[in-house]
Amino acid sequence: MTSREIREAFLEFFKSKSHHIVPSAPVVVKNDPTLMFTNAGMNQFKDLFLGEAAVKYSRIADTQRCLRVSGKHNDLEEVGIDTYHHTLFEMLGNWSFGDYFKKEAITWAWELLTEVYKLDKDRLYVTIFEGDDSEGLVRDQEAYGFWKEFIAEDRILLGNKKDNFWEMGDMGPCGPCSEIHYDMRTDAERAQQKGQELVNADHPQVIEVWNLVFMQFNRLKNGSLEPLPAKHVDTGMGFERLVRAIQGKTSNYDTDVFQPLISYISQKSGIQYGVAEQTDIAMRVLSDHIRAVAFAIADGQLPSNNKAGYVIRRILRRAVRYAYTFLNFKQPFFHELVPLLADQFKGVFDELYQQRDFVEKVVMEEEVSFLRTLTTGIQRFENYVEGHQFIDGDFAFELFDTYGFPIDLTELLAREKGVTVDMEAFTKALQVQKERSRAATTIDTGDWVTVNDSDEVDFVGYDVLQAQTEILKYRKV
Ligand code: ATP
Ligand code: MG
Ligand code: MG
Numbered sequence: 485m486t487s488r489e490i491r492e493a494f495l496e497f498f499k500s501k502s503h504h505i506v507p508s509a510p511v512v513v514k515n516d517p518t519l520m521f522t523n524a525g526m527n528q529f530k531d532l533f534l535g536e537a538a539v540k541y542s543r544i545a546d547t548q549r550c551l552r553v554s555g556k557h558n559d560l561e562e563v564g565i566d567t568y569h570h571t572l573f574e575m576l577g578n579w580s581f582g583d584y585f586k587k588e589a590i591t592w593a594w595e596l597l598t599e600v601y602k603l604d605k606d607r608l609y610v611t612i613f614e615g616d617d618s619e620g621l622v623r624d625q626e627a628y629g630f631w632k633e634f635i636a637e638d639r640i641l642l643g644n645k646k647d648n649f650w651e652m653g654d655m656g657p658c659g660p661c662s663e664i665h666y667d668m669r670t671d672a673e674r675a676q677q678k679g680q681e682l683v684n685a686d687h688p689q690v691i692e693v694w695n696l697v698f699m700q701f702n703r704l705k706n707g708s709l710e711p712l713p714a715k716h717v718d719t720g721m722g723f724e725r726l727v728r729a730i731q732g733k734t735s736n737y738d739t740d741v742f743q744p745l746i747s748y749i750s751q752k753s754g755i756q757y758g759v760a761e762q763t764d765i766a767m768r769v770l771s772d773h774i775r776a777v778a779f780a781i782a783d784g785q786l787p788s789n790n791k792a793g794y795v796i797r798r799i800l801r802r803a804v805r806y807a808y809t810f811l812n813f814k815q816p817f818f819h820e821l822v823p824l825l826a827d828q829f830k831g832v833f834d835e836l837y838q839q840r841d842f843v844e845k846v847v848m849e850e851e852v853s854f855l856r857t858l859t860t861g862i863q864r865f866e867n868y869v870e871g872h873q874f875i876d877g878d879f880a881f882e883l884f885d886t887y888g889f890p891i892d893l894t895e896l897l898a899r900e901k902g903v904t905v906d907m908e909a910f911t912k913a914l915q916v917q918k919e920r921s922r923a924a925t926t927i928d929t930g931d932w933v934t935v936n937d938s939d940e941v942d943f944v945g946y947d948v949l950q951a952q953t954e955i956l957k958y959r960k961v
């Protein structure tokens with residue numbers, strides 16, 4: 485099956501189970517102080533779960549473009565290094581709002597995976613919530629019972645609260661979840677490791693594909709749990725991982741989702757994919773990052789110096805640096821991937837296709853501007869690390885301020901050289917600049933202090949600072 489057919493089959497399947505199919509929400513979230521980018525399929529239904537909006541359809545399914553590059557879910561550092569975490573990915577989902585519950589959710593998940601997609605039953609594992617004494621939460625025997633109908637009991641693994649209990653926040657709907665994992669190890673390896681329990685993160689070839697969340701409690705302000713009057717189902721399946729499993733590949737990048745992009749990059753750079761670790765990582769980073777950047781722009785978030793815009797700029801600069809250093813692209817190249825991607829998503833997410841020229845232009849302008857200082861910045865960096873064990877704050881700040889290196893790019897460069905960055909000193913240097921730019925916008929006129937906010941340059945400087953502070957904040961979570 486092609487990836488297009490796989491996506492269509494998902495939607496068709498749930499349509500046949502009376503689900504209403506809705507379009508993906510934009511990946512850029514406006515007007516929600518708690519969220520910058522859509523990071524899960526359920527985001528657009530938050531109000532329904534909280535009971536703050538009326539339920540029009542009690543069964544819904546869709547494919548949602550998601551971005552996990554900030555806040556609670558930040559997978560950026562993994563991307564390109566591993567083969568199954570992306571910045572932007574599609575989350576296929578089906579929902580029940582006070583309609584069906586565990587039995588149907590589990591039965592249909594199994595039916596879809598094994599009968600429609602014909603995945604090998606012997607390679608599937610599932611997890612259920614083991615319970616938690618401190619909260620008086622019992623093991624999810626219900627889910628266990630339904631799974632037992634389909635899968636051998638030694639393939640039903642217990643998971644703790646961290647992995648198998650989902651909560652929206654400190655308050656609100658929550659409940660146990662059940663994950664489905666797919667095992668792509670070779671037969672030899674499987675025979676050798678028989679009896680060992682493996683899930684996502686234990687082995688790069690055993691990956692989590694689908695998460696079924698059963699919302700059955702409401703967490704109150706005082707922390708206690710009460711049963712929800714109406715129970716809900718919220719599922720999310722990683723589309724690119726599913727395609728990998730169905731197409732029998734050992735990397736998401738070997739599927740037809742990423743191959744057109746990888747081939748193009750390989751052809752243009754004259755470097756083969758699958759030959760050397762470093763160039764492979766660079767090709768994966770490029771083919772991944774263009775998706776995040778292009779869809780963010782198409783959904784209304786231009787790269788900029790603050791907040792969500794700066795997150796996008798950072799991702800773009802990260803990609804450009806990989807292209808420059810490892811694939812020898814010294815001229816703007818990244819933008820050339822936009823039309824390819826637009827074609828790929830035609831009829832799926834038309835927002836990109838309709839704006840492809842604009843998106844390409846924005847990406848190219850960003851590239852041109854960053855490439856102007858990149859060469860000198862990298863040269864400065866190379867010279868500096870020759871004589872230093874770690875990057876001090878002032879130098880990291882110089883790279884940031886003069887050469888436009890986001891701090892995580894400097895950290896990445898440092899890691900590649902086996903040195904560390906003095907983040908505390910960097911933050912301090914930022915602070916100093918903040919004070920300075922504040923002072924610069926303040927004109928002392930004797931008894932009066934006038935704030936001069938018409939000076940745009942200073943204002944931009946301040947915003948950069950804000951964005952940086954935020955990034956530092958996010959990284960700690
Ligand atoms: P993982 O443990 O692999 O990081 P997760 O538990 O954080 O995944 P969920 O929040 O349960 O992921 O999201 C539902 C599904 O979305 C996952 O089962 C997975 O298939 C997919 N998914 C999650 N994060 C990513 C990502 N960064 N790239 C691609 N697919 C992802
Ligand atoms: Mg994760
Ligand atoms: Mg997980």
Ligand code: MG
Nearest residue numbers: 663692694695
């Ligand atoms: Mg999960």
